[in-house]
Amino acid sequence: MASLKDMRVRIASTKATQKITKAMQMVAASKLRRAQTAAEAARPYADKMSVVISNIASAAAGSPGAPPLLAGTGRDQVHLLLVCTGERGLSGAFNSSIVRLARERALALSAQGKDVKFFCVGRKGYEQLRRQFDKQIVEHLDLRSVRQLGFVNAEDIAKKVLARFDAGEFDVCTLFYSQFKSVIAQVPTAQQIIPLVVEEGAAASTTSYEYEPEEDEILTRLLPRNLAVQIFRALLENNASFYGAQMSAMDNATRNAGEMIRKQTLVYNRTRQAQITKELIEIISGAEAV
Amino acid sequence: MATFHFDLVSPEKLAFTGEVDQVDIPGVEGDFGVLAGHAPVVAAIRPGILTITTAGRHEKIIVLGGLAEVSESGLTVLADVATSLDELDRAQFAETIAEMEEGLKEHEGDELDQAIERLDHFKSIQQQLSSTAMH
Structure with missing residues (x-):
C-alpha cells in the first residue's frame, strides 16, 4: 500500500499533466482556426x-502527343507513394492512419508484383515507414523548420517528384494525406496525381474557348503547376487535420486526467480516513487499558 | 459602362474579387484588355503588371505568371503570385532579380532561355515600377 505522501505526489503529477494537455488543446484550437482559414483560402485556386485542366485535358487525353504527366508512361510497374504526415505526434491516430493506408496500398501493390517506392514528407511518417520499408524510401523531407506553410514548400516537393518522373524512376504517383472534414473527422485519402485522373463530369462546361498560346502548350505549363497545387492543398488539409486531431486527442487526455484525479483523490481520502480511525482506536484502547 | 465579374486568385489567397469595367492582362503573346462580353479565352500570363479599371480608377497588381480564363461568368485569373503595387517590397524585388542573374550560370540550353526570358519580364516590371513611381 502506497503511503499518503506517495499518493499526494501522484495526484499532483496527474494535475500537472492535465494542465499541459489542457494548454496543448487550447493551442491546437487556435492554430486549427488559422490552418482552416489557410485551407479555405487555397480552395478557389485549386478548384478553378x-x-x-479538365476542360483542356479531356480534349487532349486521347491524342497521341499528350504529355506523359496526363497520359502516363504507358506502364504501371513502378509506383511512387508520396506520403504526407505531420511533424509531431500527440495527435491521436492522425499520423498512423495515414501511414496505415499507405502501408496497405504498398503491400497490395507488392502482392501484385509491382515495385513500390516511398517519398515521405513529414518526420512522423518517415519514422513509422522506415521500420518496414527502409530500402524503398527514396527520399524524405521534413518540414519541421517551416513555420508558415507556403506555396514554395509545395513547389519544392513537386519539383523533386517531377525530376524523378522525368528520370523515369516511376510510372504512377499517389499522394497520401488526411482530408479535413471537421474537428472530429479526418479522412486519410489516397489521390493519384501522376498520371492525372480527369474526373468525368468535371468538364461539364460546353464553352468553346480560344487558346492563347496553343492548347498543348498551355497544358505543358499547367500540368506541373497543377501537381504543385494538389500537393499544396494536401499539405494544408493535412495541417488542418493535424490540429483537429491533436485538439480532440488532447481534449480526451484532459478528460481522462480529470477522471484519474477523481479516482486517486477518492482512494487518498479513504486511506487517510482509515488511518485516522485506526489511530483513534489505538488511542481509545490505550486509554481504556490505563 | 457595362461591368463584369473578376476574380484574381493565387494559391495562398483570393487577392481580388468584384465587378470591374476593364482588366488589362500581360499575356504570353502580348498584352490584352478584357471588357464585358469578351469571347471565351484561356490564356497564359507572363510576369507583368495587371491593371484593373473600376469607374475610372486604376489599380495595378503585379502577377508573376499564371493563367487567365474568360467565360460567360466573367474573368478569372489564376496567378502564381499576386502582389498589389503598394504592398510590393521594392528592395526585395531588386534582390530577387539580382539572385536570378546570379542563378543564370547554373542553367543551360532550353532552361537558360526560359530563365533569361523570365528575368527580362522581371526587369521590365522593375522598369515600369520606377517610371510610374512618380504618380
Whole structure:
C-alpha cells in the first residue's frame, strides 16, 4: 500500500499533466482556426485549376502527343507513394492512419508484383515507414523548420517528384494525406496525381474557348503547376487535420486526467480516513487499558 | 459602362474579387484588355503588371505568371503570385532579380532561355515600377 505522501505526489503529477494537455488543446484550437482559414483560402485556386485542366485535358487525353504527366508512361510497374504526415505526434491516430493506408496500398501493390517506392514528407511518417520499408524510401523531407506553410514548400516537393518522373524512376504517383472534414473527422485519402485522373463530369462546361498560346502548350505549363497545387492543398488539409486531431486527442487526455484525479483523490481520502480511525482506536484502547 | 465579374486568385489567397469595367492582362503573346462580353479565352500570363479599371480608377497588381480564363461568368485569373503595387517590397524585388542573374550560370540550353526570358519580364516590371513611381 502506497503511503499518503506517495499518493499526494501522484495526484499532483496527474494535475500537472492535465494542465499541459489542457494548454496543448487550447493551442491546437487556435492554430486549427488559422490552418482552416489557410485551407479555405487555397480552395478557389485549386478548384478553378482543376476545372480549367479538365476542360483542356479531356480534349487532349486521347491524342497521341499528350504529355506523359496526363497520359502516363504507358506502364504501371513502378509506383511512387508520396506520403504526407505531420511533424509531431500527440495527435491521436492522425499520423498512423495515414501511414496505415499507405502501408496497405504498398503491400497490395507488392502482392501484385509491382515495385513500390516511398517519398515521405513529414518526420512522423518517415519514422513509422522506415521500420518496414527502409530500402524503398527514396527520399524524405521534413518540414519541421517551416513555420508558415507556403506555396514554395509545395513547389519544392513537386519539383523533386517531377525530376524523378522525368528520370523515369516511376510510372504512377499517389499522394497520401488526411482530408479535413471537421474537428472530429479526418479522412486519410489516397489521390493519384501522376498520371492525372480527369474526373468525368468535371468538364461539364460546353464553352468553346480560344487558346492563347496553343492548347498543348498551355497544358505543358499547367500540368506541373497543377501537381504543385494538389500537393499544396494536401499539405494544408493535412495541417488542418493535424490540429483537429491533436485538439480532440488532447481534449480526451484532459478528460481522462480529470477522471484519474477523481479516482486517486477518492482512494487518498479513504486511506487517510482509515488511518485516522485506526489511530483513534489505538488511542481509545490505550486509554481504556490505563 | 457595362461591368463584369473578376476574380484574381493565387494559391495562398483570393487577392481580388468584384465587378470591374476593364482588366488589362500581360499575356504570353502580348498584352490584352478584357471588357464585358469578351469571347471565351484561356490564356497564359507572363510576369507583368495587371491593371484593373473600376469607374475610372486604376489599380495595378503585379502577377508573376499564371493563367487567365474568360467565360460567360466573367474573368478569372489564376496567378502564381499576386502582389498589389503598394504592398510590393521594392528592395526585395531588386534582390530577387539580382539572385536570378546570379542563378543564370547554373542553367543551360532550353532552361537558360526560359530563365533569361523570365528575368527580362522581371526587369521590365522593375522598369515600369520606377517610371510610374512618380504618380
